[in-house]
Amino acid sequence: MTGTRGRPRSEETRRAILRAALELCERDGYQDLTIKAIADAAGAGRQTVYRWWPDKAAVLMEALAGLVEENPALRVRAESADVLAEVEGLLTATYELTRELTGQALVGLMADAQRDPALSERLQDAVIGPRREVLRTLLRRGVDSGRFTGAVSLDLVVDFAFGVMWYRLLGRHAPVDGALAREVAAGIAAMLGPK
Numbered sequence: 001m002t003g004t005r006g007r008p009r010s011e012e013t014r015r016a017i018l019r020a021a022l023e024l025c026e027r028d029g030y031q032d033l034t035i036k037a038i039a040d041a042a043g044a045g046r047q048t049v050y051r052w053w054p055d056k057a058a059v060l061m062e063a064l065a066g067l068v069e070e071n072p073a074l075r076v077r078a079e080s081a082d083v084l085a086e087v088e089g090l091l092t093a094t095y096e097l098t099r100e101l102t103g104q105a106l107v108g109l110m111a112d113a114q115r116d117p118a119l120s121e122r123l124q125d126a127v128i129g130p131r132r133e134v135l136r137t138l139l140r141r142g143v144d145s146g147r148f149t150g151a152v153s154l155d156l157v158v159d160f161a162f163g164v165m166w167y168r169l170l171g172r173h174a175p176v177d178g179a180l181a182r183e184v185a186a187g188i189a190a191m192l193g194p195k
Helices: 011-028 035-042 046-052 056-070 083-113 117-145 154-171 178-192
Strands: none
Touching (some): 011 035, 056 083, 056 117, 083 178
């Protein structure tokens, strides 16, 4: 969370602002998203939003990072018997959220991050890095349990899984959805193969 200035946050208002930011961004696009629109949709004042976040990028990054708390499939859970099913579940949750709610925010933030090294670092730290780490942890679990061979670099496999998502988000030539998650999980199984 961004450090607060002024009065303490109302958790209900904070959640309303974060949700409104994602929904408006998905509907209207990143470039057209404004703090005023976010505040209006959340039933909050602009000053409240600016008191808690310096700009729309900060609001969106906190909203994206917070989705992990709302979606258990985005976290590493206790070990299960089927690591490939866990990988597919993670990818399905990620891709479906991207299709339904977060795609425009991710694309907009990534575009701005190309010109803003500080934003790029914050995006990596708050959103991209943690998502990559969850997948890498699941893949490592598969290698350690003998389900996967580890013949291909796990970082390369993570790049494959998220690279396909980014390519489709940016190119808009094909959907990012559960069907893609199944295909990518099958590709991961083929890359890492059973021992």
